[in-house]
Amino acid sequence: MAARPATPASPKNHKVKAPQPGQPMYGCEHLQRLFNQDQATTNTSIQHYKAILHTIFAKSPLIAQTAKMVDGQPVTELTPTYLCLQCPSTLTEDDRTKHGAKKSHRFYVDSRCGTLYCQMCDDIVYDPTFEELRLRKLGTGSFASRKRKIEELFETTDPVRENPTFLSANTMAASCKAGGLRGIYNAGATCYQNVVLQSFLHNPILRNFYLSDGHSSSNCDVPHCLSCAMDDMFQDFYAAEATNGYTAANILSGFWISDKKAFENLVTTKEQDAHEFFQFLAEELHERNGDGKRPESGTDHTCTCIIHQTYYGKLLSTTTCQNCSAVTNQKQSFLDLSLPLENLSQKKGKNRNPRPNGVLTLQECLDEEYIKSDKCEYRCTNCNSMQQARRQTSILKLPNVLSIQLKRFEYKQGRNERAVKIDTPVQFPLELNMLPYTNTARTRDVSAEYELARSCTYDLLCVVVHVGEIDTGHYVSYCRVGDQWFVFNDHKVEVAQISDVLNSRPYLLFYIVRSLA
Amino acid sequence: MSSSDADGTGKAGVIVAPEDASPMDKLSHAILDDLVYNIVHDLLIKVHRDEKLARANTAAIKVEKLAMNATDGAAAADPKPDIVIDTDAAVYKDGQVTLKGNPLKTTQEILCPRCHLPRLLYPTDGKGARKPDPGVIYCKKHPYIQKPGYDIYGQTWVAPGPGRGKKKKDQKFDPNDPSSPAPDTGSAKDRPPNVLSFPSATCSKCKRCILVTRLNNHMGSCIGNSGRTASRAAAQKISNGSNGGSQNNDNTPPSSQKGTPLPGSRAASPRKRDADELDDDAEDSDLPGNPKKKTKLKAAGGSHALTKKVILKAKVPPSMAASLGKKDKPKTSSMLNVEQKPDDADDAKDSTVQVAPKKPTPVPKSASPSKKIKLGPPKPPLPSPGSLKKTKRERDLESESSGTLSSPPPR
Structure with a gap:
């Protein structure tokens, strides 16, 4: 609490959020009274709230979790403590009442989620002004709103801002029924496309791009453009009232007509690999929206297109020569992380304490690829000969949406060469911390950087599951919409429980970054 | 941790170590108990926030509506209308809405923030369903339905017809469900509104209407x-020679290319391909896969929509077919045609003898067959799936999605 600034850094007056239609001005009557006292009270309340949020979210949890008892004894709790908004005390739930009675301080911030408790309501209150600060801190790690600056630039020229009725007069609100939850009909062995399309449809970044006319199909002249087909599909999902399945005819014909040679073998009426289709679709959409360059896999390609902004990250491979210790760095952009399962599950089996059923965790697979190093042969320019080298790969730049492929389909070499499916269950979390796999974590100690760790936290967005054998089977996908999970089985959409999702055997996993900084 | 608590465990108080447990045991019980408390705490905050915000906004919407009515809509133009509206839950004053009391107590219903209609709070069917008040117009966003065999909107689909690719499965299915192969004579109208059939889509190249499940193959x-x-x-292209470009640039559907019969080795092939094309159009058709089914079809009077293309092609001379309106088609169905179909489709090799005599009819007017194919499909595909039983074949329906994988062409 010592870090809380005693005097405001700037004399700027803090404002209460402007009233919004259909929303009360304050969280409760008591907050209304607080904000209406005088400007000084409003200023200190907002400053204190910001400082408390900073303590909770950007510092060691020990600080916020340690309360001072009435007798002055510090006590650290695992369960939430309450930080007084009006003075720098941290209290346990029991002492909160005593503190309120003694000092007439009525507002406390919950140390787990930063929400405000009003003692007079005896309830958590959600005040528009405070909630905006809290969500911004949670979302981006800072209170500054970059968006607002851009908005201010356009303030005078934007007709929407000048005249609030402009929007309602010129647009039609989508029906409340149109929630983007529809199945996609299987056009004959196209479930591998459907699962990937659903993962695109429920990706908030792509959704916002297409729904804000990022690629307007009415202004595009490319015949059979796949991005136009995507645009039409997003419109149909999020603006139409239809609840029956969607017929992805344009996607399909665009797909058939596409001349991508690398994916030529995809274009058949047979069952295909969903991961290959994901790569195909990503590259195709990049070509329609991006800089026109082909994203060569394995190169350090950067592009500002929506696909690169969404899915592409960068890897750094460091090769160290075992002979002369020369280090070679190589940057690569990646669309997805492919994690092999076979070796790992075999290793697991030999382990002294194999877990029941040889269950792997996603983190173990990531450890293997992006923390541990492996040996390889390479031509060292320093020694000018083939040398043993140690190679280590870490993530240089994390993408906004992290796609992970678990290599369930392997080509077995040997006497009878054949492709096999590895059915090993892999446990995966709803919340994934990618910090350990980054280059930053490899080069310095990050154990105390809570803000950094939060910026590397990902939430599960979509799971693609393959059921059946290697050469024939079916794909279904689970997607999260808000906090609710749904299972998409071609045209059929059903509610899914989190346990259904976590017990599935994933093939592709899509994680979305929690804070879009 | 709250090891200081009187009961010796955490804040939730649900995980309690036995009296005689060691201090370490008690400590770990207390920690686990605290963690359970935190999980429940986080879940509750989430739900509480959603619910309380929804109710607070409802209170605001209601009082704003009253203010609008009181000022005849002038409140929208004037940022600070000179009225005060006071409800149980909120106050409207100086164009500002402030809460009165806790919205969780003062407000019971939830209004949609967009359309301002009340939200339906319980699903209408399945798990946790309640009957909605018929006198209330609800917001169109409904709670999702959880009912086995139905989707989140309470919809289900008619089972797809046994195409050629489904032969095996259907045979397997027969003993379990003797009624399954019997075609349902009911049309789309007789189906409950929540039972959907598979739609058709237009092929972007040939502009024909194709049932969605056959779209990829088409x-x-x-x-x-x-x-x-x-x-x-x-082979056709090579022998034709004329269209040297890729097939993509060739606007002639393969079906009409057969207008020029080949003298050479593949004499039977145009005919056969023609049959294939037909199937593609009549995707929905229950092509009588085996004799057993065939007879049932006959008994039920045949499923007209499917066979009529054959009728048009094979039986009706082109000139006459042109004069026949679409409406007339169903009447022309006959058992003979039903039997004719499999010959065309599946047994083309054996039926070359049969084929030969029929051949002459399409030849004189080489363009007409393909034209008729274009004409025919747009309307039949939709209603015909209805002709298939919708009887509780839910299991089949479920596997149907994967089943479409097993559609005719090679795996």
């Missing part, structure tokens, strides 16, 4: 040339 043969007719199409 495009394979229409756009791509990797369909099962690919080799034949390629």
Whole structure:
């Protein structure tokens, strides 16, 4: 609490959020009274709230979790403590009442989620002004709103801002029924496309791009453009009232007509690999929206297109020569992380304490690829000969949406060469911390950087599951919409429980970054 | 941790160590108990926030509506209308809405923030369903339905017809469900509104209407040339010679190319391909896969929609077919036609003898057959799935999605 600034850094007056239609001005009557006292009270309340949020979210949890008892004894709790908004005390739930009675301080911030408790309501209150600060801190790690600056630039020229009725007069609100939850009909062995399309449809970044006319199909002249087909599909999902399945005819014909040679073998009426289709679709959409360059896999390609902004990250491979210790760095952009399962599950089996059923965790697979190093042969320019080298790969730049492929389909070499499916269950979390796999974590100690760790936290967005054998089977996908999970089985959409999702055997996993900084 | 608590465990108080447990045991019980408390705490905050915000906004919407009515809509133009509206839950004053009391107590219903209609709070069917008040117009966003065999909107689909690719499965299915192969005579009208059939879509190249489950196969043969007719199409192209470009640039559907019969080795092939094309159009058709089914179809009077293309093609002379309106088609169905179909489709090799005499009819007017194909499909595909039983074949329906994988062409 010592870090809380005693005097405001700037004399700027803090404002209460402007009233919004259909929303009360304050969280409760008591907050209304607080904000209406005088400007000084409003200023200190907002400053204190910001400082408390900073303590909770950007510092060691020990600080916020340690309360001072009435007798002055510090006590650290695992369960939430309450930080007084009006003075720098941290209290346990029991002492909160005593503190309120003694000092007439009525507002406390919950140390787990930063929400405000009003003692007079005896309830958590959600005040528009405070909630905006809290969500911004949670979302981006800072209170500054970059968006607002851009908005201010356009303030005078934007007709929407000048005249609030402009929007309602010129647009039609989508029906409340149109929630983007529809199945996609299987056009004959196209479930591998459907699962990937659903993962695109429920990706908030792509959704916002297409729904804000990022690629307007009415202004595009490319015949059979796949991005136009995507645009039409997003419109149909999020603006139409239809609840029956969607017929992805344009996607399909665009797909058939596409001349991508690398994916030529995809274009058949047979069952295909969903991961290959994901790569195909990503590259195709990049070509329609991006800089026109082909994203060569394995190169350090950067592009500002929506696909690169969404899915592409960068890897750094460091090769160290075992002979002369020369280090070679190589940057690569990646669309997805492919994690092999076979070796790992075999290793697991030999382990002294194999877990029941040889269950792997996603983190173990990531450890293997992006923390541990492996040996390889390479031509060292320093020694000018083939040398043993140690190679280590870490993530240089994390993408906004992290796609992970678990290599369930392997080509077995040997006497009878054949492709096999590895059915090993892999446990995966709803919340994934990618910090350990980054280059930053490899080069310095990050154990105390809570803000950094939060910026590397990902939430599960979509799971693609393959059921059946290697050469024939079916794909279904689970997607999260808000906090609710749904299972998409071609045209059929059903509610899914989190346990259904976590017990599935994933093939592709899509994680979305929690804070879009 | 709250090891200081009187009961010796955490804050939740649900995980309690036995009296005689060691201090370490008690400590770990207390920690686990605290963690359970935190999980429940986080879940509750989430739900509480959603609910309380929804109710607070409802209170605001209601009082704003009253203010609007009181000022005849002038409140929208004037940022600070000179009125005060006071409800149980909120106050409207100086154009500002402030809460009165806790919205969780003062407000019971939830209004949609967009359309301002009340939200339906319980699903209408399945798990946790309640009957909605018929006198209330609800917001169109409904709670999702959880009912086995139905989707989140309470919809289900008619089972797809047994196409050629489904033969095995259907045979397997027969003993369990003797009624299953019997075609349902009911049309789309007789189905409950929540039972949907598979729609059709227009092929972007040939503009024909294709049932969605056959779309990929159709495009394979229409756009791509990797369909099962690919080799034949390629052979055709080589022998035609004229259209040297890729098939993509060729606007003539393969079906009409057969207008020029080939003298050479593949004499039977145009005919056969023609049959294939037909199937593609009549995707929905229950092609009588085995004799047993065939007889049932007959007994039920045949499923007209499917066979009529054959009728048009094979039986009716082109000139006459042109004069026949679409409406007339169903009447022309006959058992003979039903039997004719499998010969065309599946047994083309054996039926070459049969084929030969029929051949002459389409030849004189080479363009007409394909024209008729275009004419025919747009309307039949939709209603015909209705002709298939919708009887509780839920299991089949579920596997149907994967089942479409097993549609005719090679795996």
